[in-house]
Amino acid sequence: MNDSDRGAGQAARPKRADARRNQEALLEAAAAIFVTSGVEAPVRDIAAKAGVGTATIYRHFPTRADLIIAVYRHQVEACAEAGPALLETSATPHAALGQWIDLFVDFLVTKHGLAAVLQSDNAGFDALHAYFLDRLVPVCTQLLDAAAAAGEIHSDLRAYELMRGVGNLCIGAESDSHYDARRLAQLLIAGLRRPH
Numbered sequence: 001m002n003d004s005d006r007g008a009g010q011a012a013r014p015k016r017a018d019a020r021r022n023q024e025a026l027l028e029a030a031a032a033i034f035v036t037s038g039v040e041a042p043v044r045d046i047a048a049k050a051g052v053g054t055a056t057i058y059r060h061f062p063t064r065a066d067l068i069i070a071v072y073r074h075q076v077e078a079c080a081e082a083g084p085a086l087l088e089t090s091a092t093p094h095a096a097l098g099q100w101i102d103l104f105v106d107f108l109v110t111k112h113g114l115a116a117v118l119q120s121d122n123a124g125f126d127a128l129h130a131y132f133l134d135r136l137v138p139v140c141t142q143l144l145d146a147a148a149a150a151g152e153i154h155s156d157l158r159a160y161e162l163m164r165g166v167g168n169l170c171i172g173a174e175s176d177s178h179y180d181a182r183r184l185a186q187l188l189i190a191g192l193r194r195p196h
Contacts (some may be wrong), residue, residue: 102186131196
C-alpha cells in the first residue's frame with residue numbers, strides 16, 4: 001500500500017482518538033528504544049515500553065521498516081511543530097533555537113540505521129529525505145530569522161547549512177558513549193551569538 005492509498009483509507013474512516021493516542025504512545029516508545037538500542041531493537045522491548053503486546057505493534061506496522069518509517073515521520077512532525085511552540089514559550093529566540101537543536105540532535109541520533117533498513121528501496125529513502133527537508137528547513141529558518149531579527153545572532157547563516165553541520169556533529173554518536181553530540185551542537189549554537 002502506498003502513502004496515497006493509506007491516506008485515502010484514513011480519510012474514509014478516521015481513527016478513533018484512543019487509537020491515535022495508542023499509536024502515538026507506541027511511536028514515542030519505539031523512538032526512545034531506537035535511541036538507546038538502535039533500530040534493530042527487539043519488538044518485545046518496544047511493546048513493553050509502550051505497554052502493549054507485540055501483536056498490537058505488528059497490527060499497526062507489519063514490518064520493521066514500516067515501524068521505522070512511521071517513527072521517522074512522527075519525529076519529523078514533532079520537530080516541525082516544536083519550532084513555533086518554542087519561539088512562543090522561550091525567553092529569547094536564541095534560547096528557542098538551542099532547545100530546537102536539542103530535539104533535532106535527538107531525532108538525528110534516532111534515525112541512525114534508517115538508511116540500512118531502506119537500502120533496498122532508495123526511492124523510499126529519497127522520499128523520506130525530501131520530506132525531512134521540506135518540513136524542517138522552514139522551521140529552522142524561522143528560528144534563525146527570529147534570533148537574527150532580535151540581534152542575537154549573525155544573520156548570514158542558512159538553515160540548511162546549520163542543519164547539515166549539526167548532522168555532521170551527530171555522526172557516530174550512537175556508537176560512542178563518550179561522545180556527546182548534543183553538547184557539541186550546543187557549543188555551535190552558542191558560537192552563533194553576536195558579542196554584546
